[in-house]
Amino acid sequence: MSQSLLTVAPSPHIHTELTIPQVMRGVIIAMVPALLVSVYNFGLGAVYVTGLSILFCAGAEWAICKFLLMREPTITDGSAVITGMLLAFNVPSNLPWYIILIGSLVSVGIGKMSFGGLGNNPFNPALVGRVFLLLSFPVEMTSWPKAVATWSLDGTTGATPLGILKDGLRAGETVPALMQQMPSYTDFFFGFQGGSLGEMSAFALLIGLGYMLYRKIITWHIPVTMIATVFVMTGIFWFIDPTRFASPLFHVLTGGVMLGAIFMATDYVTSPVSHKGMIVFAIGCAVLTVLIRLFGAYPEGVSFAILIMNAFVPLINKYLRPVRYGANKSRQPKVGSQQFEQGKRPVTSN
């Protein structure tokens, strides 16, 4: 080749292979086990809702780019597919198509594109859509199909474990009595419970977490801290009064804690950038979740908790900065200090 054709560019000259499309693909792969559990539990309903949601979200992003923003559609980065999947994961598997459409438009249109697209949205788009739907269609959004594999679209519906708990406690029953009506913890763990499409199985979600950690897509800080804080905090209440408060294991395995901690709170865009910030953020998500669950009007609070903490992210990023090299004065020994004099001794080890 001719020498004059050599590329000249500043260093570094190599780049990691983990780029945005790879990251997004990785997240999608990590969500597959949870989706499979859902398909096993709900049959066609899960496929139908997830498929529509992805289609609507990607379509909305494409149309907004093409006709409103007049720029190259950005759906190839894969983030719209994730928003679609996450939105589907957060709704019941028998949701009518028009509600999914509205949810998708709110998620992508208001939640993401109105701020300038990927990277600029302050709130998790899927949760924006989910909460919008929860407030607008409270009946449809809380009639959960029973977790029995059925390949027809109209199964029977029932309440979630958290719903049974909240209603029962309100009616004056005790936790141990209510637990009699619920599936076992093993069932919770593997996903034989009522609830949103993607939050069925802690087991499947943990497989996804393991995969994302292995691929170094996310770090442990947010999911582990959030789950652990929920466990500890509900544990304290449970310890104080086990008749009024359910066990920590129950709280961790039911509802959206796993889904939220692993897939929603870890969203790059809407979570803090430093490890310290991530831990504070995750603790905040967990505390709010528990407060809403135990003392609020809703049986479940993960979505609200994460959205509220999303709003604090800029503040967290501003105040919780990484430790700078050289900032720790104890690592700058003064001449004559003991640490310094260590060097003077002849090395005697071996």
Add this chain to the structure above:
Amino acid sequence: MKNRAFHKELKTFRLGGVHPQDNKLSASAPLAQLPLPKQVTIPIIQHIGAPAKVVVQRGDTVKVGQVIAQHEGFISSNIHASCSGRIGIIEEVMDSSGFKHLAVNIRVKGDDWLETIDRTDTLVEEITLSRDEIVARVMEAGVVGMGGAGFPSHAKIKVPEGKTIDTLIINGVECEPYLTADHRLMLEKPREIIVGVRILMKALGVSRSIIGIEDNKHDAIELFEELLHEDKQIEVQPLEVQYPQGGEKQLIQALLNREVPSGGLPADVGVIVHNVGTTFAIYEAVQKNKPLVERVVTVTGKDVKQPSNFWVRIGTPVIELITAAGGLPESTGKVVSGGPMMGKAIADLEVPVAKGTSGILMIAQAETKRAEEYNCVHCGKCIEACPMGLEPYRLLLLSKAGQSEKSKRENVLDCIECGSCSFVCPSNRPILDYIRLSKTKVKKLK
């Protein structure tokens, strides 16, 4: 006492770091002498500090080792003829950074060395020179930091006034992917390097020295362990493989858990760091009276026929090295002087090898292209990677906005330009490019 290295706990630096594939393709290629080129072009500035002053004229005949440009002041360095022959044209030529500097061309004839230089391979262990004589000899020999920075070594041997040095660190990390020059030198000249360490210890008046070597060079760690197991003053410390461990500040943190203050020097925490290549050059300067006229250069790349490590005379055109390693691969899109993380892409293969040239790396066209850039998604990977604990994504935004004052407050000048942030950015954002821009602007603020 064998395999002691593996009982030692691996150390590493605590902040940031990345793990690029190490691709040490030339690790098993022994050092080979590159045939003498027809001509060499020797820039008069290959170091940090003042350019040397040319003391020869066109038409003069020079011997190998003869001074052709004299240092100007203390922070400067002598430049020697690396080949014998006749001085050709003295004009400005482009160096590997793309800047033009005055350079002396020598038309090579024979290989006629100054008689004062000991060219035998005999190991001279006894150090007879005094501290001041060592400094003078190193200065005379034009030795500069060979890890890339090119700071005149004599200035680093003389303990700065008001400072006390307690530890000498020898940098055998070679954390840049692909490069194996230091590795091969450690394997083939370990005794010389150890004498070099003793010379440095004598000059600095310290009783403790640590040689830091990354764990991907087991053979070198074992060799030094074996040679030094009786030595109570020189330690060998194996290190976890992590980039940029060879950065002076990172190596000090890894080995001693000390941190150089912002804007300070290693001497501020009682440490001086020298690279193994420099240590060898200091051995040759002090014990053999041999100036820095040649160095080891790795010639490598995924498609290179024979990835090699050559002894190369300073001033040899890069193309000669490439030819000796089997020629420029058809796929080449970029030729880098140095490693892939911090090296400089060169535009012209006639660029001469300088004292700081550790490798020539050929990168395929396919790997040359920068991938599509996306918006910042605030993933925090650049923060996780930054070995200085900075927030690269924020520095990029400030740089784009032209906020030099704020960048300064965000300690942009602490950046060591290791490239870890740009390397890990999943959005392919040119973070370091913008940080460099910012640094230039901030420096002008003063």
